[in-house]
Amino acid sequence: MRFKNMNKVPGLYHTAPYLSQTQTRLLHVNLDESNSPYCVLSPTIFYPQGGGQLGDRGYLVLPDMLTSQQKIGVLTTKRKDEEIRHYLDINEIGFDLLKKQAGQQVTAILDWDLRYHQMRIHSAVHLIHCILEQVTGHSIPYPVRSPLNDESGENHYQLLDYIDKDILEKATTELNEFCSSGHEIQTVNVPEQGNNFRIWKCGRWSIPCGGTHVKDTKEIGMIFSTLKIKKNMTRIALRLSDNSG
Numbered sequence: 001m002r003f004k005n006m007n008k009v010p011g012l013y014h015t016a017p018y019l020s021q022t023q024t025r026l027l028h029v030n031l032d033e034s035n036s037p038y039c040v041l042s043p044t045i046f047y048p049q050g051g052g053q054l055g056d057r058g059y060l061v062l063p064d065m066l067t068s069q070q071k072i073g074v075l076t077t078k079r080k081d082e083e084i085r086h087y088l089d090i091n092e093i094g095f096d097l098l099k100k101q102a103g104q105q106v107t108a109i110l111d112w113d114l115r116y117h118q119m120r121i122h123s124a125v126h127l128i129h130c131i132l133e134q135v136t137g138h139s140i141p142y143p144v145r146s147p148l149n150d151e152s153g154e155n156h157y158q159l160l161d162y163i164d165k166d167i168l169e170k171a172t173t174e175l176n177e178f179c180s181s182g183h184e185i186q187t188v189n190v191p192e193q194g195n196n197f198r199i200w201k202c203g204r205w206s207i208p209c210g211g212t213h214v215k216d217t218k219e220i221g222m223i224f225s226t227l228k229i230k231k232n233m234t235r236i237a238l239r240l241s242d243n244s245g
């Protein structure tokens with residue numbers, strides 16, 4: 001879950017994770033190594049894929065002198081070197097037109113359903129880790145990976161033979177009780193640990209993480225969990241009850 005934050009472009013997804021729309025500047029428009037069009041915004045509310053969290057989707061609204069408004073889809077957001085790239089749903093003509101708009105103000109709008117789901121499920125995968133430590137009495141190494149997708153979030157560990165279905169069920173019950181009683185979640189900068197080093201904190205627990213999280217456990221709602229053991233890996237998969245269909 002630890003990741004390097006090397007971008008120079010300010011990321012409002014850290015300082016204002018609930019901001020779903022903002023005015024920003026279109027810095028430049030370019031093609032990547034695979035000829036996919038992207039743009040760079042300053043500042044940006046779009047979280048770049050990393051730490052298991054998906055890159056944000058959404059769209060940009062451009063001022064247009066001929067028509068009233070023009071919308072361009074953002075398919076995903078990725079970090080590359082010191083840039084945050086917003087991958088665009090445009091054809092060649094759109095690309096050429098957009099290049100001419102560099103330097104202009106645009107409105108950036110997030111796919112808030114996706115982002116908020118990521119914030120909730122991401123917070124839950126941290127909490128289940130901490131609660132599993134509490135239930136088993138083991139100090140559990142941080143997950144090797146914590147991949148999230150549109151429907152669920154997982155923690156992948158090297159095989160943990162002391163975690164079985166019953167233990168996970170007990171931990172999930174405790175997780176749901178903990179979440180429903182409401183606890184503050186903070187994501188804070190720790191400058192003494194390095195530039196933009198961030199940790200997630202809830203109660204007495206903390207985990208290094210540069211992702212986005214909800215600010216109260218009540219926002220997570222009810223969680224369902226599944227245990228999968230595959231290729232010597234223990235996988236804990238979580239799903240939100242309102243997304244369990």
Ligand SMILES: [Zn+2]
Nearest residue numbers: 122200209211
């Ligand atoms: Zn996190």
